[in-house]
Amino acid sequence: MLQVRKLTKRFGGLVAVDAVDFEVTAGEIFGLIGPNGAGKTTLFNLVAGAIAPDGGDILFEGHSLAGMSSAGICRRGLARTFQIPQTFHSMTVLETIMTGSMLHRRRVDEARAAASDVARRVGLGARLDLPTPSLTTAEKKRLEVGRALATTPRMLLLDEVLAGLNSSEVGAMLDLIRAVRSEGTTVLFVEHNMEAVMGICDRLVVMDTGRKIADGAPLEVMRNPAVVRAYLGDTAMEPAHA
Ligand SMILES: Nc1ncnc2c1ncn2[C@@H]1O[C@H](COP(=O)(O)OP(=O)(O)OP(=O)(O)O)[C@@H](O)[C@H]1O
Ligand SMILES: [Mg+2]
Numbered sequence: 001m002l003q004v005r006k007l008t009k010r011f012g013g014l015v016a017v018d019a020v021d022f023e024v025t026a027g028e029i030f031g032l033i034g035p036n037g038a039g040k041t042t043l044f045n046l047v048a049g050a051i052a053p054d055g056g057d058i059l060f061e062g063h064s065l066a067g068m069s070s071a072g073i074c075r076r077g078l079a080r081t082f083q084i085p086q087t088f089h090s091m092t093v094l095e096t097i098m099t100g101s102m103l104h105r106r107r108v109d110e111a112r113a114a115a116s117d118v119a120r121r122v123g124l125g126a127r128l129d130l131p132t133p134s135l136t137t138a139e140k141k142r143l144e145v146g147r148a149l150a151t152t153p154r155m156l157l158l159d160e161v162l163a164g165l166n167s168s169e170v171g172a173m174l175d176l177i178r179a180v181r182s183e184g185t186t187v188l189f190v191e192h193n194m195e196a197v198m199g200i201c202d203r204l205v206v207m208d209t210g211r212k213i214a215d216g217a218p219l220e221v222m223r224n225p226a227v228v229r230a231y232l233g234d235t236a237m238e239p240a241h242a
Helices: 040-048 070-076 093-101 108-121 137-149 167-182 194-200 218-222 225-237
Strands: 002-011 014-024 029-033 055-060 078-080 155-159 186-190 203-208 211-216
Touching: 002 040, 014 040, 014 055, 014 203, 014 211, 029 040, 029 167, 029 194, 040 078, 040 155, 040 186, 070 078, 078 137, 093 108, 093 137, 108 137, 137 155, 137 167, 167 186, 167 194, 194 218, 203 218, 203 225, 211 218, 211 225, 218 225
Parallel strands: 029 186, 029 203, 078 155, 155 186
Antiparallel strands: 002 014, 002 055, 203 211
16 A cells, blocks of 8 residues: 655765665555654655655555655655644644644535544543533543544544553544554654554554664564664663553
């Protein structure tokens, strides 16, 4: 469904993403993990069209995304969330989700009905008319997922949707991600929380300093000595989640 080929991005002398190859199959929950500075967000932003690559290509359902705007990519069926929830101060929950559901709908009443369905799916059905700044961190993360889901994507790109959540909120978010997948949306999941990723992903890619160091099923990847090495300092300092 998504093929990333020799994808490369440089910032000055730093190669943030270095000739990375991987492939996501339809129906998967696919994880992209790695320690701080590995290049996860950069790779994510390349796939979402927020920044342009210096080399390589990204194919979504057989079509190259090269040169497409992020809006064009979203219209193609690939929707993203933002690591820092984008909450528009003057907007309510319903209005925020409508910015997603308006993508494929011209009638405002239809967009509103679709947005209210999505709000229920992400557990914000009782919050429709609240201004977004009054939401908790966990609710803002759910709102981000809802705004992206409202564009009816075939693939959803999630950037650190577990960051800042407590363990019960993490569990609820993982349930939501599983539900999204079971409704037919493929998920690409960028996350720092290794344990959560191990529990939910069918397959994953591990990056370190711009390069892919492993990919495969979670247990197989965890046994890879390069992955153990990359994470040694990191996991010792991370609180346990999930
Ligand atoms: N806009 C930018 N300009 C210059 N350097 C950047 C830019 N964005 C990222 N980098 C650098 O590229 C490297 C990869 O950063 P990136 O944010 O992709 O890592 P990450 O894996 O998402 O890390 P984290 O787990 O901390 O979110 C880092 O060394 C970072 O400092
Ligand atoms: Mg990041």
